[in-house]
Amino acid sequence: MAATETNLVTVTFDGRELQVAPGTPLVVAAAEVGIEIPVFCYEPRLGPPIGACRMCLVEVEIGGRAMPKLQAACTMTTQDGMVVRTAATSAPAKEGQDAVLEFLLLNHPLDCPVCDKGGECPLQDLTFRYGPGTSRMTIPKRTYEKPLPISPSVLIDRERCILCYRCTRFSSDVAEDGELVARERGARSVIATFEERPYVGAFSGNVTELCPVGALLPTPYRFKARPWEIVNVPTVCTGCAVGCNTWVTLREGKAERVISRNHPEVDEGWLCDRGRFARHEPLVERLAEPLIRDSSGLHPATWEEATRSTAQRLRHVSALKGAGAVAIVTGGNLTNEEAYGWAAIARSVGARTASGPVAAAGEWERLDPYAARIDDLDRSDLIVVIGDADVADRAGVVDLRIRKARRAGAHLAIVSAGGTILERDAGSFVAAPAGSAAAIVAALAGAGAAPAGVDLADLGARLAVASHPVLVVTDPIAIALIEQLAHTLRLHERGGVLPMPRGANERGARLAGLSGGGDAVLAGLESGEIRAVVLVGLDPTAEWPEAERWHMALAQADHVVTVSAFVNSAVSWSHIVLPQTVDHEREGTVTNLEGRIQRLRPVTKGPSGRSDLVAIAAIAEVLGVPVAPTPAKVYATLAADLTVPLSWSQLNGRAPLPSRGREARAPKKVAAPKAPPAPAAGRFVLVAPRPLFAGPAVERTAALAHQRAPWVMLNHADADALGVAEHDVISVTHAGGTHTGPLRISRRLVAGAVRINWAGAPATGDATVVRS
Template sequence: MSDWITITIDGKEIKAKKGELLTAAAKRGGIEIPVFCSHPKLDPLGACRMCLVEAETRRGKALITACTTPVNDGAVYYYNSERARDARQGTLELILINHPLDCPICDKGGECPLQDQTLEHGPGHSHFWEEKTHKTKHYPLSDLIMLDQERCIVCWRCIRYLQEWEDKPQLGLFHRGGETVIDKFPAGKFDAATSGSVIDICPVGALTNRLSRFSYRPWELDKTDSICTHCGQGCNLRIDSRSHRVRRNVARENPAVNDEWICDKGRFATGFSYHPERLQQPLARMNGKLEPVSWQEAIQQIVAGLQNVSKEHGPEAVGALGSAKLSNEANYLLGKFMRGMVGSNNVDYREGSAVLADPRGLPALGDVHDADLIVLMGADPSEEMPVLANFIKRAAKRRGVKLIIVHPRRIELSRYPGIHLAPMPGQEVDLFDALTRASLQAGGEAIPGWLPAEDGAWNTEDVRAAGQWLAQAQKPFIVYGADYAWGFGARDIVTALSNWAVAAGHDDRLGFLHAQANAQGAGDVGLLPNQLPGRRPLSDDEARSAIEALWQTRLPRQPGLGYGGMMAAAASGHLKAMIIMGADPVGEKPSDAAALDKLEFLVVQDLFLTETAIRADVVLPAASYVESEGSFTNTERRLQRAPRAVKPMAKSVPDWAILMHLAQAYWGELPASWQTLTIAAVFAEITRAVPQYAGMSWENMGAEGRQWQRSALEVGRELRSHDPGFDPTDRKYPFHLIIGNQLWDQGTTFAATTEMAHLGVMAARLHPSDAVRLQVTAGDRIRMHSGTGEITAPVVLDDSISPNSVFVPFSFLQAPVGELFDRFGQRTAVAISKVSN
């Protein structure tokens, strides 16, 4: 261990790592040197002078800042000397001269480093009797964050966070001396997607949470270690509640997943858990109207409804939709109920069988930290996974890692050095073929005959360079997203982009970025029409008998219908009954209301009375994830616990428990194979049904979760030929429809936090040149129609959109983009016209 050296503090020898900062070394030796500006995740600065210690130097003893001093072998320091103590006390006294000491009404009071250090190191009295300097209090930096400039001790943590992690230096230090303030440029923006991190790291109460301020005292909060379910990263956070209401979320450190950051959606969007419009009790349709009923009555009606349909039309006439936002347990039990009790394989979820995701998701989120090349294909992490986006920015900025971005729009990450290739829908496979060729050539490998000739439109310098970069990279981070894995032509695109990874020798590093919290897990636990738990095909006899033994039942053999198939079958009258859990097909595609109206029986369990729920025969109030227990599997196959933080709203019940009640009533009694009465027992059963989860338990998932081994599932990748791309545009429908996720959208769980409603701009986005051609200006409404349907939306002009295309975000209430494509495809072309006023 040659890296270990010895230093001396106050006469005590301490082992330290060569080059580490004195604050860190001292901490290991049991000496907690006080700091304000220093933060383990930020670069050393030495601004606050709180960490002054004496050091032995060639010119005698000198005061130094411990937080900026790397230790050397044999160095001698004095932490407890009179001079060092005086210096620190003086620093604190200076800081406190103008600090307002309004601790009784400060949100930070009770968990404030300034309070703690004043107790520990403070002078206990002040020499000053003059009036304190007054600055701006209650200064809203944004809809989310309040600044109090009087409380600020000018430690720069917030400024540095925005520079070093978000690369959006929107806060600065202005003016001078005693008048120095933290502020943004006048009329400037403060809109970083992870802006709320500055609240967590502020060592005083200068930056506070506007949504939760004054609603708690820190010491009276119940603290629950949990995770965020707004996206597929699964950031770790702590839910702080009081009197069974979520008060705030704060980041929780997990180096493998989110370091110690969460985005503003995860931090602030908690409104769904206490929204007044949440479903309070079960509803059942009586004389055409939904009326409140008891749980018993509701469950009985469901059992009768499902059994009637099953008896009359066969179990294949029943289908179920689960949700990528719900836990493994809820989705697993829905699949078990449908297959084992009803006898139907019609199970799916929106991001399920229709999406050609790598069944193993992403190799590992942490790979981004030592990647030497980052390749993003049809994915926009800034909108889908802001914390990962920050990791990518940091890799680009600090380590000079190049980005190769293949995306039809210019995305936020396009501003970093690298290559941005923007194929329009239909051109992707040609591009990936050209990249495959370039990587093969760079590696000196043979070019298969089916690869098209190289004189195509993508025979460019950029493509050759990108192909070469990937072939030469040692540890590339390669991801593709749903934009390329969903809808018409997706099979060919995924084959073509996989070919590129194979050609470059990095097929084991290619992964899929799931935008939803449990899109990976819902598939793992078997909520797919053609797969059993463990991602094994229905035709796998060994798997079938294992599941049949576990569930003590016979499983249907006929593959079921997927999401689109069920909607089509409902429309054609072949599907007669559905259970929809946490999904809103009508919200996605309003014209599907007609399909659901044709059903003889519809059950919906959800948080809110959605457009789908108002058509149901029975509506069950589900408890949100913070009111339930459950495990979630993030995009890197990490299983993490989300324990119950508050009790369920009104008469709502966790989804998994609803299914237990349903199974009991459906069978007349709870069969032996359903005696899983706790979340830990359900999870234990899942680990027996899903081979990849073997060895895990509710307890041993621990605080940081457990990843299943990527090698536990083989995905053979090799160079494969494919069909050419398909350009959906023609003279009648000349515009490409580009869809994608937008961070600030109008999705149900996010929109429930009404304070955040103004963060996003929901609009159709057009390139300015197209706007001129169509004679529309910003703010006009346009009508977009495809062969399937039409929507109208206000226009924003945006030159990050390619000409001849229009971008429409998902989860846009007044313009549900699902209306524009049929039930199986997400790629289409549209005609655009201006809506006259």
């Protein structure tokens, strides 16, 4: 743009001239001419620079006049006519830098051989490259008790800390939890948690990656490997539908840790603690070989027998009972290629399919003209979050992105039953009855009246004038409603909508051919129309609504084939069980909530030692449909079918998001949803969105046990009425079971509702609340 070009200023770095925008930090400008200024505390993702470490000292001259002292190149910004001399050409800068390093190492224990950071440590590397080489320190160094856990998954070694404040800035300015603070003053400063409470934020693991020394280290990775003994495999997290890019560290055949692989358009280099620490290890209750049921129970079988028998049963049922007698149900955790394979099998036996619990909430492609990218949040001036589930619970790092946009000036409006973490920082909050997300979307779209007592006028006015509004819908509601709202707001011309699928790859599974919802399959099973079911990576009695009905319906089916990684309740009444691989054992592609196709790479081998696609190809072969047993070949077919303009090799590294057409057609008018029934007297409306820390991997990770601790949340008026106080142990009994935990009192949670962090089968309806 011409306007910016005329605004450029001329800065000289070590004799090299550069045209740069005014106000650029000197470290960034120097990098543009290929000059490295070493830094410890500078990290643009953490907000404005603070100049804490002083490693970046340079000599600066403006307009021919030298500044009297050395300047920090991270806080100093470019001005016209500036002449900067770094330590490479300036003796005072070199002397200053040496002195800074000497000060930084004054109390640093130099225990690199025992420190896990050794070998990938910025302090080690920069000392080696820029440091004086010898130490003049002869007196004893400052010592502290070490290592100290600041949370069950992060350890702090305060002796090694150089007080760069990256971690506290992350806590206060990125995650905005304020749990990590600096205590004391001067040389006695230490990083600690607020009031010695453990750091329990959902993003605490990021500080271990930010720390430029070995002061904050992840407990599960303690003394596991050294950087030269490992292979970092680039892959994608499949914990939720965001698809954060990760490196998985492999040592001696074991996945030892997960670290971020910064994709600026997706995760900006952040990971939630679930993606970072949840591990399918130890491999307790993992299925290692296929099982076939005979009259005396389940018995081990060969893959050949199991796949052949599966194919024959499906063919037999469909030949005998006609099309629609077979159902293939998946939980939205398959790769696109596996979903394609199952879809091919489904077509050959005329099976019904499902990739999510409710068909209406899974038609993602209808939103394509209005779809927002995750980085649209950065550009937005209004973010509206609708739904009772917290954004962090549905799509971990999107929460950090929303906070970043809010700090940059976007207005954050939240419409929910209250009690979420994000609403504390929201610009406006509209309390809505529990479970009314659909009604609110409809009301905003003009397709119905707002629920009683909900005033959407202010929100509507803001939406009308915003230049780049982004709608975030966290509850699974009918896509047709969201589409209508998006069209009413003309979101194909400005901003967009960002719905949050429940399953990690629900969207991809549907595109690969597994359309449909579990509701139709359940009805078919109950009417006896469906006689054979294949459950792929899913136990509907534990993960989907209507668990009780699923249990009864599946017990009536003639053939149940379960494809599962773990022994779950579905296995106990299956006729054939096929072992499945989990996150780091898979190869293929997954589609995230934006529609971005990203590649998964296998890091380790599952206990069965066989890829799922090989088994799918074997079943398909018996049925006479060709499915290639390698993901690359299946992807090629899939990409051609879907006209995805990206080849397999283009999915390497940071996968791009293919551009989509924004031509929107007016959607059909949809009827306003029915309001959820009011609870009976003395009962509470249940708000139980699935928490972030749930699922088989989290349950098997000891370091995350504290995140799963149950709690109950009530409105303060309801708590007063019940005569219960904060931290009292409360029992909530609902259709899915009983949840007992200490009470949290909220002023925003709507009266008459009870919020719980229930990790079991999705529960709705009403509940009784008693003190236990």
